Amino acid sequence: MAEAYVQVTTTTDSRKEAAELARAAVTGRLAACAQLVGPIASTYWWEGEIESAEEWMVLFKTTTDCFADLAAQITEQHSYDTPEIIATPVVAGSAEYLSWVREQTTG
Amino acid sequence: MAEAYVQVTTTTDSRKEAAELARAAVTGRLAACAQLVGPIASTYWWEGEIESAEEWMVLFKTTTDCFADLAAQITEQHSYDTPEIIATPVVAGSAEYLSWVREQTTG
Amino acid sequence: MAEAYVQVTTTTDSRKEAAELARAAVTGRLAACAQLVGPIASTYWWEGEIESAEEWMVLFKTTTDCFADLAAQITEQHSYDTPEIIATPVVAGSAEYLSWVREQTTG
Numbered sequence: 001m002a003e004a005y006v007q008v009t010t011t012t013d014s015r016k017e018a019a020e021l022a023r024a025a026v027t028g029r030l031a032a033c034a035q036l037v038g039p040i041a042s043t044y045w046w047e048g049e050i051e052s053a054e055e056w057m058v059l060f061k062t063t064t065d066c067f068a069d070l071a072a073q074i075t076e077q078h079s080y081d082t083p084e085i086i087a088t089p090v091v092a093g094s095a096e097y098l099s100w101v102r103e104q105t106t107g
Numbered sequence: 108m109a110e111a112y113v114q115v116t117t118t119t120d121s122r123k124e125a126a127e128l129a130r131a132a133v134t135g136r137l138a139a140c141a142q143l144v145g146p147i148a149s150t151y152w153w154e155g156e157i158e159s160a161e162e163w164m165v166l167f168k169t170t171t172d173c174f175a176d177l178a179a180q181i182t183e184q185h186s187y188d189t190p191e192i193i194a195t196p197v198v199a200g201s202a203e204y205l206s207w208v209r210e211q212t213t214g
Numbered sequence: 215m216a217e218a219y220v221q222v223t224t225t226t227d228s229r230k231e232a233a234e235l236a237r238a239a240v241t242g243r244l245a246a247c248a249q250l251v252g253p254i255a256s257t258y259w260w261e262g263e264i265e266s267a268e269e270w271m272v273l274f275k276t277t278t279d280c281f282a283d284l285a286a287q288i289t290e291q292h293s294y295d296t297p298e299i300i301a302t303p304v305v306a307g308s309a310e311y312l313s314w315v316r317e318q319t320t321g
Contacts, residue, residue: 003198005300006198006199007300007302009114011142019255019257019266022255022257023257023264026257026258026259026264027264032258032259033256033257033258033298034256034257034258035225035254035255035256035257035269035271036254036255036256036257037144037251037252037254037271038144040142040143040144041126041129041142041143042140042141042142042143043126043129043130043133043140043141043142043143044133044139044140044141044211045133045139045211050130050133050134055142057142057144061298061300064199067199071199071200071201075201082201082203082204082207083201083204084140084168084201084204085200085201085204086112086114086168086197086199086200086201086204086205087197087198087199087200088114088195088196088197088198088302089196089198089302089303090300090301090302091217091220091301091302091303092220092278092281092285092300092301093285093299093300093301094285094289094296094297094298094299094300096296097296097297097298097299097300098300100296104258104259110305113305113306116221118249144251145251147249147250147251148233148236148249148250149247149248149249149250150233150236150237150240150247150248150249150250151240151246151247151248151318152240152246152318157237157240157241159233162249164249164251171306174306178306178307178308182308189308189310189311189314190308190311191247191275191308191311192307192308192311193219193221193275193304193306193307193308193311193312194304194305194306194307195221195302195303195304195305196303196305
């Protein structure tokens with residue numbers, strides 16, 4: 001992870017849990033902000049069948065330095081055994097916005 | 108593409124087609140999961156005019172190894188002449204989730 | 215930014231403003247297309263309190279060459295003092311689609 005900032009994604013099957021994951025990350029200064037998107041419709045294999053489920057996506061804006069702690073907190077708090085937790089790099093951005101992300105996560 | 112995992116995005120103008128693209132990718136083991144987001148509102152140039160259309164977005168989680176085959180399948184199945192097909196890199200993630208993505212796409 | 219194409223994200227608290235940001239970027243040839251996603255629910259710190267707000271997300275597909283001008287236009291047009299403006303790289307894609315993005319932004 002050469003980039004200094006990342007967007008982290010997780011999904012879960014209740015809006016309430018998605019909101020709790022968002023709030024816990026921001027409260028713990030592990031992300032500067034968290035955005036709930038949904039409902040979304042997810043399709044995947046489960047025990048030999050293709051399933052579809054309604055889910056909510058949470059997008060966290062944070063520093064690369066915070067990623068490991070944020071992923072650990074999501075893993076512990078999440079109701080799934082193997083939740084989606086992925087990070088995509090931020091290769092450019094508004095300097096003021098990125099400074100704000102850093103301040104919020106080190107505050 | 109130095110990263111081992113990617114998120115692939117396409118969009119289309121019917122929810123039914125979006126769901127078919129999602130299901131075909133998962134059925135063919137070209138993505139571990141696919142997520143429908145929408146409706147979204149797209150704005151773009153079309154024959155000299157700015158158009159707006161309602162669309163649905165499909166996000167596929169897969170390996171970099173699967174990208175070319177997934178893109179080829181989307182291109183063949185999609186009703187548009189030039190559909191959006193882009194890949195963004197996954198630079199970090201839960202090790203268990205990424206292993207699950209790999210298992211689903213080599214199963 | 216080693217990649218030639220990026221997806222740029224911003225958010226704002228009204229659908230009308232999101233649509234105006236989308237249209238202005240496409241009209242000015244600073245993005246080939248812009249997609250409105252929402253409403254989304256954002257959680258963040260504001261003056262010592264955790265706030266939640268309804269927002270709309272705009273995703274712009276463009277070239278890396280256009281990023282600085284697009285970011286400058288969003289900053290000027292946006293009603294927030296420090297709007298989110300981040301770019302994530304496109305590491306692969308349909309050659310035809312990426313050519314279309316380049317044509318639209320140099321037209």
